[in-house]
Amino acid sequence: MSRRTLARLGAPAAAAAAITLLAVAPASAHVTVTPSETAAGAYTVLTFSAGHGCEGSPSKQFTIKVPEGINDVTPTRQPFYDVKVTTEKLDKPIEDAHGNKLTERDATVVYTAKTPLPDGQRDAFEVSLQLPDEEGTTLAFPVVQTCEKGETAWVEEAPEGSTEEPESPAPAFEITEAVAEDAHGASAASHDDAESAPAAEKKSDGNLWGGVGAGAGILGLIAGSTALALGRRKA
């Protein structure tokens, strides 16, 4: 990623607005985000979609900025892109959910196209992460779309209470009320339990291998009976 792109991602909204005024994009499409979950503290998969190039120019790269309050992201592989997560040093080390000390945080996710995405075709990128515990906050993920000719910085955030959409809005959504006892909370809790109970984990590992063995046996039986069935059909 160029120094300029990094600077652009950090650029104040006003400066970014001035720059993006030059780019004329259709009102629809844009680069958008669709979260699988929006509840505070929930694990979510964000799907970023790009609906067009830069004024007709094919897209080469999408750089997604990880907002403050999120330190760890996992991108889904995308067959048409190379994906890379860049990190940055934290001012103060923090402890993650597993008790590990973190000195760095994930700063950006960069999807680089193996073949440029033609204008008029869309593509999507998934990033999984845990949402911060900040109900009611609008979470914005600024994206820089780099094209063969030019780029579009989807980094503008609508002023508080404004109904007017900026020219190139940053993909964003609102964090909703935390869900106490849903499947997500439960799975997060059991994940933590597994981490803090190595004995239980070992036991389940044993069960897992036992399960695989049994599974292989069953597969063998199925394969055998299929062969038998095929043999019968042939005969």
Ligand SMILES: [Cu+2]
């Ligand atoms: Cu658009």
